[in-house]
Structure formats: C-alpha cells, structure tokens
Amino acid sequence: MKNLRYLLLALLLLMVASGVRAQKFGWVDSEYIMAKMPEYAKAQAELNAISETWQKEIEAQKKDLDKLYHNYQAEEVVLTEPMKKKRQDEILKKEQDIKAYQNKQFGYEGQLFKKRQELNKPVQDKVFEAVEKVAKKKQLAVVFDKASDLTMLYTNPAHDYTEFVLEELGLGAEDRNQPGPKGAVKTVAPPKTPVDPNFESDSGTPEPASGNKPAPKPTRSTKKSRK
Template structure:
C-alpha cells in the first residue's frame, strides 16, 4: 500500500504534461473588446450624463444645507431654546436626507448601479457570446480575461484570441495582425572629426522617422493570429 502511494504521485507527474498538452487555451482582452463596441460607448455617455445630473442635485442640496446652517448661526442668539431645538432638528433632518439620497443614487444597488447594469449588460452578453463562439470554433478548453482580476504576468501573443472575437462581432480592422511595413533604408554620414560641426549623425532620409538611430528596427505589430 505504501509503495502504491509512492508510485501514484510519480505517475501523475508523468501523465500531467500529456494531459495539459491536449488542452488548448487562450485569452482575450474584454476591456479592449468593450471599447470597440459603439453601443458600449453610447451607454457610457448616457451613464456619465446621468451621473453628472445626479451629482448636481446632491451639490444643490448641500448648498441648501449650508445656507440653513449659516442662517441658524446668525440668528442663534435671538432664538429661544425651543426654537434652537427646532432649527437643529431641521438641519439634522436635512443632513440625513442628503445622505439617504446619495445612497439611493450612488450606493450599492442604487439607481446608478441598476442603470449601469441595464445599459451595459446587453453589450457584455454580446461580447461573451462572441467569445464562446470563438472558443468552440478554436476548440479552446479555457479562455482567460487579460483585463480581469486574474493577474497574467506574461502573455504570449500566439494565444491571444481578441481579434477573432472582434471578427465574430464584425468589428475587426482590415489590417489586423499584419506585419509592419519595412522602414526606409537609411545611411549615416560619419563625422570627419570628433566634436566638429558634424558631431551628430546626419541621415539621408530627412523625414521625422529618419531621426531615429540607424540600428533601430522597424516596429512590428502584435504577432500573427493563432491557428
């Protein structure tokens, strides 16, 4: 029995690489995908407008509270104890109303929260459906979200399926995942003497891009699509 318990972990170590190789995985950037959705941008604009309007209402209520408090301070010496108590209760009630309104609008499951769900959930569902279709087409067992809570310390572009999801959504660009154009060939005139007028290298190509060092390679876009 002890020998079996000793052999099983070794057997698992041998079989695990084979099992992991049989599983395909990939990742997408959901934030990038959402930013490409026109309906999401429209939802965000509407939410920003609502938030600004609600915030203005809160600020107006706070101004009323401040005015109420300043009036009380100015007239306090002329008030009886009963009148003071009444004014203080009014101020306290106003403070409580403002806090209640803020919580109703901006609190957890408040109006802002519910409106965000109402406007963005359909867009999120559309993106997730596209991700699911790509995962099935590419036979992916697992799809990670690069912009989620999962910390991805390194990502190989070969496993990036974001462009495939954009294609599924009909939002992919025509030049997606294409290698960059080769840069112009540049030559460098070597200065005649150190520290002379030609101290800086002079490039034949006088465009702004030609001011880069001669040894710099042309930029290369994100790697080609995974198969």
C-alpha cells in the same frame, strides 16, 4: 471572496496543466473589446448623463443645507432654546436626507450600479456570444479574460484571440492581434568575407580581397633599369 478567487485560479491552472498537451487555450481582453463597441459607448454616455443629473441634485441640496446653517448662525443670538432645538433638528435632518439620497444613487448596489448593470448586460452578452463562437472555431478548451479579477502575470501574444472576437463582432482588423506563427526558430549564418585563393601576401597566407573584383596578383620586373 479572495479565497474563492484563488481557488478558481488554482482550478483553471490545474485544468490547463492536466490537458496542456491535448487542449488549446487562449485569452481575450473584454474591456478592450467593449471599448470598440458603439453600444458600449452609448451606454457609458447615458450613465454619465444620469450621474451628472443626480450629482447636480445633490449639490443643490447641499446649498440648501448651507443656507439653513448660515441663517441659524446669524439668528442664533435672538432665538429661544426651543427655537434653537427646532432649527438644529432641521439642519440635522437635512444632512441625513442628503447622505441617504447620495447612498441611494451612488452607493454600493445603488441606482447607478443597477443602471450600469442594466445597460452593460446586452453588450456583455454580445461579447460572450462572440467569444464562444471564436472558441468553437479555434477549438479552444479554455479562454481567459485579461480584464477580469483573475491576475495574469504574463500573456503570450500567440494566444491572444481578442482580435478574432472583434472580427466576430464586425469590428476587427485582420492585420492586428493575430496569434503568432508556430514552428522552430531558424538561425541564419552570417555571410563570410570572400577570399582570393590566388593571392598571397608577404607572409604567405591568403588575404581577403577588397570590393567585388579579385585583387590583381603582383609581378616582379625581370628587366634592369638603365643607368
């Protein structure tokens, strides 16, 4: 399974690398999208209710097992060997029945697994259809799923089309998750401090003026002071 996953990753990267100049690609977060869908929330609520019901049934069976075991311990001293064997077999069978029921309901590909697939499939199909529409509208050659087993070490927000899919489903917000602007980055030069060209300091070099008005030019008095 891991080898197949790595092969798929290598194939996708090769596809992107070979057509990176001519093709566009993007990614979405399917888990984030489904979490926004009322149908998905309804399916999860139904799954939780079913799971709780089955779990309560298992807990009730475990209580019956504990009761059988405690009764056996209390009466063991007065039981004959055939009676002990019979009671032990009952306890063992009860344990096996509980484990079998638990595996049937919660095990790999058990009833809960199948029910989850059944309830989630319509939601997933709806998401896939929306992704396909967005890919065609935006002319995307490849769309990755951030929530899949395919590990994405870095995702550029400029290629995030999650919100477009939500908009296609009628659940998006136009001011969120839009691809970033394209074009060269412009550098703005910092403003310079204004200098009054008519002002000379004692050293003979211009000095910056303070405030918005130019500094007044100092004058020397030509009159002598009276004694």
